[in-house]
Amino acid sequence: MQRIRSEQAFRRAQSLIPGGVNSPARAFGAVGGLPLFMARGEGPFLYDIDGHRYLDYIGSWGPMILGHCHPTVMAAVIEAIHQGSSFGAPTERESEMAELVIEAIASVEMVRMVSSGTEAAMSAIRLARGYTGRDLIIKFAGCYHGHVDSLLVQAGSSATTLGVPNSPGVPKGCTQDTLSLPYNDTQALADAFKTCGDQIAGVMLEPVAGNMGLVTPSAEFLSELRRLTHQYGALLVYDEVMTGFRLAYGGAQQLLGQTPDVTVLGKIIGGGFPVGAYGGRADVMKKIMPAGPVFQAGTLSGNPVAMAAGIATLKELKRTNPYPELERLGRFIVEGLRKAAPGLTVNQVGSMWTLFFTTEPVTNYDTAKKSDAKKFGRFFWAMMDRGVYLPCSQFEAAFNSVLHTEERLAETVRAAADAIASLS
Numbered sequence: 001m002q003r004i005r006s007e008q009a010f011r012r013a014q015s016l017i018p019g020g021v022n023s024p025a026r027a028f029g030a031v032g033g034l035p036l037f038m039a040r041g042e043g044p045f046l047y048d049i050d051g052h053r054y055l056d057y058i059g060s061w062g063p064m065i066l067g068h069c070h071p072t073v074m075a076a077v078i079e080a081i082h083q084g085s086s087f088g089a090p091t092e093r094e095s096e097m098a099e100l101v102i103e104a105i106a107s108v109e110m111v112r113m114v115s116s117g118t119e120a121a122m123s124a125i126r127l128a129r130g131y132t133g134r135d136l137i138i139k140f141a142g143c144y145h146g147h148v149d150s151l152l153v154q155a156g157s158s159a160t161t162l163g164v165p166n167s168p169g170v171p172k173g174c175t176q177d178t179l180s181l182p183y184n185d186t187q188a189l190a191d192a193f194k195t196c197g198d199q200i201a202g203v204m205l206e207p208v209a210g211n212m213g214l215v216t217p218s219a220e221f222l223s224e225l226r227r228l229t230h231q232y233g234a235l236l237v238y239d240e241v242m243t244g245f246r247l248a249y250g251g252a253q254q255l256l257g258q259t260p261d262v263t264v265l266g267k268i269i270g271g272g273f274p275v276g277a278y279g280g281r282a283d284v285m286k287k288i289m290p291a292g293p294v295f296q297a298g299t300l301s302g303n304p305v306a307m308a309a310g311i312a313t314l315k316e317l318k319r320t321n322p323y324p325e326l327e328r329l330g331r332f333i334v335e336g337l338r339k340a341a342p343g344l345t346v347n348q349v350g351s352m353w354t355l356f357f358t359t360e361p362v363t364n365y366d367t368a369k370k371s372d373a374k375k376f377g378r379f380f381w382a383m384m385d386r387g388v389y390l391p392c393s394q395f396e397a398a399f400n401s402v403l404h405t406e407e408r409l410a411e412t413v414r415a416a417a418d419a420i421a422s423l424s
């Protein structure tokens with residue numbers, strides 16, 4: 001498949017933007033080849049600037065659960081933009097968004113809007129430290145919480161893909177208070193709390209991990225997380241930037257029957273616009289300035305146009321409740337992929353899934369890294385040539401939208417069988 005215009009566009013971008021992209025995950029470093037430049041999205045499809053159509057399983061890395069150019073979301077954005085794009089003053093749309101989030105997620109009593117998942121995660125960490133007066137933060141290898149200095153230790157997502165366990169430019173002072181433990185390892189967790197439990201401000205994790213590929217938590221891991229954080233007075237922070245409003249209207253925590261102290265959100269709540277949020281127990285959130293002493297601010301926080309997109313998206317999800325069908329169709333494609341790729345591991349929750357090029361179970365970062373990432377790269381391009389746009393890394397999750405019908409998923413399964421046969 002010729003992609004001349006993307007090649008030209010990439011060459012131009014490389015002289016202007018570091019690596020030619022504004023986020024490393026898009027550079028195709030993990031799969032080789034040159035990134036595609038997109039012209040537009042429509043429903044479940046993306047169209048590159050060479051005119052090729054792809055069934056989109058990235059969905060902007062999660063936000064586009066309703067598909068591209070959803071009419072209700074577009075109408076809300078157009079109405080909002082005619083009233084102005086940004087005021088730097090409070091608007092009622094921010095309260096409407098806050099009400100929707102608080103109503104949807106039982107553990108969230110108050111919420112603060114910011115402009116990205118990274119900003120939300122960074123603020124949640126500052127809040128945990130400010131609320132407890134402690135410094136230590138626990139995270140888990142393979143989980144990614146944005147490019148937060150103190151959390152760029154064994155990050156998942158593109159940091160994993162680039163093989164950079166922690167980034168240059170992060171002073172050791174930023175990470176000396178960060179413990180990175182293996183995901184799903186209750187013994188390591190118990191040992192950490194036994195050793196320094198009274199210094200731990202918070203524990204942050206992806207309750208269902210998407211940034212090492214899709215990895216699910218064990219019930220024991222989740223209950224130990226809640227028990228130990230309660231016992232030692234640390235805050236339990238669920239990073240639901242990816243899973244919030246994706247796996248259930250109430251997020252992964254609703255699906256898993258868990259109650260964290262703080263929840264970090266992003267992606268879907270912006271409906272494709274730059275929105276992040278962090279929320280949780282009122283007594284904790286009231287520590288945030290100007291209600292409390294913990295500083296956090298943002299010029300475009302709660303931007304009215306972005307709020308309009310997010311509100312329209314959440315209202316559509318609340319009205320249609322697509323989650324049972326997303327789960328059914330998630331199982332449908334995974335069963336098909338297991339037949340198309342006998343022996344390979346496929347993990348799935350709801351509309352998130354990952355085909356790992358390994359025959360072993362994938363339950364944490366180390367087992368995920370046993371996958372043959374090079375073979376995944378060849379599979380990625382074989383699927384691209386068959387009109388299927390998968391996440392461009394073995395260590396990412398694929399996302400079905402509500403417009404990924406059974407027929408389209410079946411086409412993907414047929415393409416996968418053909419692609420895998422072409423690899424041998």
Ligand code: KE4
Pocket residue numbers: 023024025026061116117118119121144145146147157158206210211239240241242266267276396
């Ligand atoms: P943003 O700052 O990219 O909005 O959110 C950071 C973030 C925080 N927490 C979780 C669980 C996340 O998945 C992310 C961002 N996800 C990546 C993809 N795995 C975004 C893609 C990219 O970096 O370009």
